[in-house]
Amino acid sequence: MGRSSTSVDVAVIGAGPYGLSLAAHLRARGVEHRVFGEPMGPWKHNMPRGMLLKSYPWASCLSDPASEFTVKSFCTERALPYHDTLTPLTLERFIEYGEAFRMRYVPAVENKVLTALEAVGGDLRATFDDGETVNARRVVVAVGLQPFRHLPRDVARLPAELCSHSGDYGSLEPLDGKNVTVIGSGSSATDLAALLHERGIPVSLVARAPQLRFANRPRNRSFIQRMVAPLSGIGPGWALTACAKYPQLIQLLAEERRIRLANPSALGPLGGAFVKDRVIGKVPTSLGTSLQGIGIRNGRVLLDLVSTGGARQSLQTDHVIFATGYRVDASRLGFLSQTLLRDIRLVKGAPQLSSHYETSVPGLHFIGPAAANSFGPVCRFVYGTHHPARALAQYLSSILVRSRPALQVRPFDRTVLP
Numbered sequence: 001m002g003r004s005s006t007s008v009d010v011a012v013i014g015a016g017p018y019g020l021s022l023a024a025h026l027r028a029r030g031v032e033h034r035v036f037g038e039p040m041g042p043w044k045h046n047m048p049r050g051m052l053l054k055s056y057p058w059a060s061c062l063s064d065p066a067s068e069f070t071v072k073s074f075c076t077e078r079a080l081p082y083h084d085t086l087t088p089l090t091l092e093r094f095i096e097y098g099e100a101f102r103m104r105y106v107p108a109v110e111n112k113v114l115t116a117l118e119a120v121g122g123d124l125r126a127t128f129d130d131g132e133t134v135n136a137r138r139v140v141v142a143v144g145l146q147p148f149r150h151l152p153r154d155v156a157r158l159p160a161e162l163c164s165h166s167g168d169y170g171s172l173e174p175l176d177g178k179n180v181t182v183i184g185s186g187s188s189a190t191d192l193a194a195l196l197h198e199r200g201i202p203v204s205l206v207a208r209a210p211q212l213r214f215a216n217r218p219r220n221r222s223f224i225q226r227m228v229a230p231l232s233g234i235g236p237g238w239a240l241t242a243c244a245k246y247p248q249l250i251q252l253l254a255e256e257r258r259i260r261l262a263n264p265s266a267l268g269p270l271g272g273a274f275v276k277d278r279v280i281g282k283v284p285t286s287l288g289t290s291l292q293g294i295g296i297r298n299g300r301v302l303l304d305l306v307s308t309g310g311a312r313q314s315l316q317t318d319h320v321i322f323a324t325g326y327r328v329d330a331s332r333l334g335f336l337s338q339t340l341l342r343d344i345r346l347v348k349g350a351p352q353l354s355s356h357y358e359t360s361v362p363g364l365h366f367i368g369p370a371a372a373n374s375f376g377p378v379c380r381f382v383y384g385t386h387h388p389a390r391a392l393a394q395y396l397s398s399i400l401v402r403s404r405p406a407l408q409v410r411p412f413d414r415t416v417l418p
């Protein structure tokens with residue numbers, strides 16, 4: 001294991017849509033930086049194969065400096081079928097697009113894991129799983145949702161062969177031959193229920209919600225319909241359009257307002273439009289049902305359930321998947337030193353961010369879902385990559401490049417583009 005120490009202006013932690021988009025803008029501006037993480041890692045390993053994106057194809061683009069490499073242009077270049085709204089984007093196609101984006105704009109991603117981050121002098125010192133330490137003037141954390149999986153408290157101590165989180169699945173093969181219960185009513189729950197059923201795995205779905213809600217199936221809309229409820233990148237209506245377009249304005253609102261806006265009821269729990277017909281009438285459901293207790297009997301999971309009317313029932317199953325979502329909580333980022341954790345001002349577990357996505361620790365920034373309490377719901381979507389990529393790259397360039405000779409960024413060599 002090599003142990004070396006280097007320094008860099010900006011370390012971007014994460015190579016998902018947010019990290020890659022920011023890196024593309026930093027590179028174009030000649031800001032010295034390094035990017036760490038597995039390119040599109042969670043999309044490859046933590047979302048079930050066969051999943052359809054819930055966001056429209058036009059709203060699932062990473063951010064490049066010229067806004068030219070969209071999902072549409074990627075599909076057009078490769079003669080792949082595409083429609084802005086009427087046909088969904090598959091997970092597999094989105095991963096291909098993300099990989100092509102990386103090759104084109106962020107060729108030098110380093111696939112290693114940040115294990116420790118601490119403040120040293122005026123810099124931040126990042127230590128990686130290969131032993132390298134990097135002193136960075138600025139660190140941008142873009143680690144997505146996976147560190148923040150939420151499981152009910154009693155569940156975390158059950159063995160992994162009996163119980164898992166929806167974010168544990170890329171391949172569903174480990175569940176073959178089992179009888180599975182999915183708990184939840186959002187898109188992860190309904191996606192998994194549909195995919196397990198179609199794989200021939202006996203599956204049932206238990207949810208507290210009295211009924212499952214799904215997004216409306218996309219259709220061509222009249223001018224009046226578009227005026228009354230425009231399609232924003234994150235959902236229909238003027239309120240979501242404002243949130244999607246102007247996250248910088250949300251950051252100016254009072255704390256309570258921002259937090260309320262970060263989780264609007266319009267956004268969920270809500271299944272994807274194309275999943276409804278694959279679940280309703282196909283997957284047995286117990287709705288209006290809460291989990292009261294969970295135990296193990298004869299090597300199987302025993303669920304103690306109660307309906308809203310108070311009726312109790314027991315359900316035995318081989319495996320339970322909790323599709324219970326994610327809760328941003330900075331204390332779950334094991335790489336943050338105790339001192340940093342103490343010094344980062346948190347609002348409901350998430351870092352409170354300045355207009356430059358900077359925490360109360362100078363030089364430490366967060367983008368992506370962890371920024372939603374400051375910049376609103378768009379941060380929970382790929383569509384939200386555009387603002388931080390552009391605005392933060394511009395800010396970092398203004399404070400860092402000024403003090404260095406300009407880097408020569410070679411024009412892209414079109415002959416080697418993917």
Ligand SMILES: Cc1cc2nc3c(=O)[nH]c(=O)nc-3n(C[C@H](O)[C@H](O)[C@H](O)COP(=O)(O)OP(=O)(O)OC[C@H]3O[C@@H](n4cnc5c(N)ncnc54)[C@H](O)[C@@H]3O)c2cc1C
Nearest residue numbers: 014015016017018037038041053054055114144368381382
């Ligand atoms: C099941 C599911 C379906 C979704 N569907 C959609 C959808 O259809 N449309 C949409 O807009 N959004 C969707 N989302 C939300 C989507 O995940 C986020 O919008 C998006 O992935 C956030 O991008 P990101 O770059 O912040 O994080 P991610 O894409 O999660 O990438 C995180 C990156 O951080 C890296 N990383 C993590 N920890 C470390 C570490 N310690 N050291 C180094 N690197 C690290 C990872 O390797 C990875 O490169 C979905 C989420 C889930 C869970």
